[in-house]
Amino acid sequence: MYEFDANMDTNNTAKLEFAVQMTCDSCANAVKDVLHKEPGVQSVHIDLAKEEVLVETALTSLQVQSLIESTGRRAVLKGMGSSETDLGSAVAMLSGTGPVQGVVRFLQLSKDRCLIDGTIDGLTPGAHGFHVHELGDLTQDCTSCGDHFNPFAKQHGAPQDSERHLGDLGNITAGPDGRASFRFEDSQIKVWDVIGRSLVVDSGEDDLGRGSHPLSKITGNSGERLACGIIARSAGLFQNPKQICACDGVTLWEERDRPIAGKGRKVTDTPAAHL
Structure with missing residues (x-):
């Protein structure tokens, strides 16, 4: 195991906008109370009429969603933003031929700081290489994503190295349940x-260019590509008023009961015609 800290953890806050099923003041108060008790939450604003909760926090989006849903209300993340000027955000929905799937979000906090927040399920416990690849091409699953994003023709390295691919994001670590939940800059x-x-998660640990294998300085020798997804522009704060996903017909609340990516996401049954 390479003990090098591949990711730059952060205590910098981001603003997360959730749609939350709330119908009364007691619902809103329950959500506010559970969030205010958490040290990683800086502020909470609730609009009961719009069923929206805005949280400024250093926690992962999954942690905040879990806190909200611990009150018995369902929650869906609608947008992310910085406490500073909105410099852009993106999202990748990862899936593959196996059980691995997840959602990873990118938020540009400043010119020199990008926040990466995600949850990936179905992994074997332990470290997994995590990289941005040059092509958004999934025609042959993850094999057509190209090489690591490397516009300056550098050798593979760790995220903190000056000699690294721009796409080198180090490792994410899955727990015994196969879930990797992470937040770093x-x-x-x-x-x-x-x-x-595209964003790709690999089967093995990235050696960060420090190994003796011939692939160490090329890919980190992190094994086969398990799951991938195209990185697409996503909604910032208050930029997502829709209640249905136009790409797959899944409503805001239906998606809470469906896989976040891959098989089972879309509705496959053809609705009956009403003539």
Whole structure:
């Protein structure tokens, strides 16, 4: 196991906008109370009429969603933003031929800081290489995503190295349940540079260019590509008024009961015609 800290953890806050099923003041108060008790939450604003909750926090989006849903209300993340000027955000929905699937979000906090927040399920416990690849091409699953995003023709390295691919994001670590939930910053990735490219999680640990294998300086020798997704522009704060996903017909609340990506996401039954 390579003990190098591949990711730059962050205590910097971001603003998360959730749609939350609330019908009364007691619902709103329950949500506000559970969030205010959490040290990682800086502020909470609730609009009961719009069923919206805005949280400024250093927690992952999954942690905040879990706190809200611990009150018995369902929640869906609608947008992310910075406490500073909105510099852009993006999202990738990862899936593959196996059980691995997840959602990863990018938020440009400043010119030199990009926040990466995500949850990926179905992994084997342990470390997994995590990279932005140059192509947003999934025609042959993850094999057509191209190489690591590397516009300056550098050797593979760790996120904190000056000699690294721009797409080198180090490792994410899955727990015994196969889930990797993470939140970290990167100083080289820019949201506007990765939109349209792909994000890939690998089967093995990235050696960060420090190994003896011939692939160490090329890919980190992190194994096969397990799951991938195209990085697409996503909604910032208050930019997502829709209640239905136009790409797959899944409503805001239906998606809470469906896989976040891959098989089972879309409605496959043809509705009966009403003539």
